[in-house]
Amino acid sequence: MNSLGTIKTIAKRELRAYFSSPVAYVFIVIFLLLNGFFTFMVGGFFERGEASLSESFFLWHPWFYLFLVPAVGMRLWAEERRVGTLELLLTLPIAPWEAITGKFIASWLFLGLALAFTFPVVLTVNHLGSPDNGVIFTAYVGSWLMAGAYLAVSCITSAITRSQVVSFIISVVACLFLILAGFPPVINLLQGLTNHWQWLVDVITSFSVTTHFEGFQKGVLDSRDIFFFLSVIVFALFTTSVILRTHRTN
């Protein structure tokens, strides 16, 4: 069987597993409730009087993902190791990277599905005014890419440990770094600390998902931003494969 077929089979199984447990439904409901609450109550969608979603809706996504994506990703490898199915998976005639990619894609599609369920917000804003739907679309793409980056980081932490809880906590901390690196108070603090090393501040802030997500929110599809998210994903999945291999050699 070719790699594509293998990846598809793995992804299909993983997706099926999501929906055979209540986790998927609970996740989607919580994600939608959070989105609704923050968009309309905290974000002041109506008070703004703008036909736009960036300040009221997409603004919160980096923070929702901080907790929700590690919750989706924590079981990916930790569960395989705990139950012992990793032994089955890795003795099948498939390459480890195919398994890693397949499982990642399934979870990423699942996050995409949850994100797609926020469509009533788009309908609402279109009903009330005439927003730039192109901007909304690129912001959705950016949001999904950002979720993918978080998810890939969760893959690493999930491969490190058998315990889903440990995986979740480490993953939240790692993702928090990805946000805070571009958080204005943190940038100011860094600038104060490293007076003469602007380049260091630049390097750290360039790792921030928020700065890369901003472009998408404004409707700008910058290849550097896309490249950033994709490279985080590829690098994190590669790291996952190294970790899984290390477990087996030791």
Added chain:
Amino acid sequence: MIKVENLVKTFGAKRAVDGISFTVERGEVLGFLGPNGAGKSTTMRMLTGFLPPTSGTVTVGGHDLAGQPRAAKKLIGYLPESAPAYTDMTVHGFLDFAAEIRGLRGEAKNAAIDRVVELCFLKSVLHQNVDTLSKGYRHRTCFAQSIIHDPDILVLDEPTDGLDPNQKYEVRQLIRRMGEKKAIIFSTHILEEVDAACTRAIIIDRGKIVVNGTPQELRRKSEWAGAVTLRVSGVAAAAVEEKLGRVRAAKRVASATDGGRVTVTVFPRTPGDGDLTREVLAVTNGWQVEDLRTEEGRLDEVFRSITMPDTAGKEVKP
């Protein structure tokens, strides 16, 4: 079909597997015996490509497992020791996945699932979730997964563990039947299974192969091999022991008295010596012999004497 050369696996300073070599051909069923922690599971994990060996090679159907893992793994079906299965799926869903990942599609896939469901008696739980299954059913579900692609080589780590006696019997019969056309390696610490299903057995201890032979050859290593047990009445135990102790081929005599009868076992000087029976018969004149049998040798005793040489023979009773 499968060839293992000088396989070594070290965990830190511990040599879990220490230079194991053997081959298994089509039509052979190899029993893998050894005390807990002897390195059975580690060896099987290396055979199936889960653990990379520290050194040594595994060749599967002509493919080097390290160099061409995909081609090699295609030929293998594997039942890991813990018999894992995805708990969040139904039995049918799990088998469907197992068939599909092995490249089976459409009619071929359905036929394969039907075949293993019947072989492993899974019909009644087919649409049940794996995490609600009893241990025996879960075990058989994982076993079904290992034979779904009708592999040439089967590696089974304690395939009868957790099964009731009837299921154990069925699985042994299945292994024996499949062994006619496949190369099978299975580990166990139930010695009857060696007789019931194996054409050859390997005993490993502390990471090394200590015995490699047919069950008959193994049994011949026992001090029970060729021993003669007889039950006589109307004679004193001391007299019986005295007389039998003088038999030329006898090494040792053990007896027990039960009412008026004496049960006595004569152990041969060389295990498997056929002369002993004749010589014992020659001295029984005048005794009332109620029962006489020649022992074939006991695997459990061989196993103990090989893996725990200090304690063997201490508990021998007729």
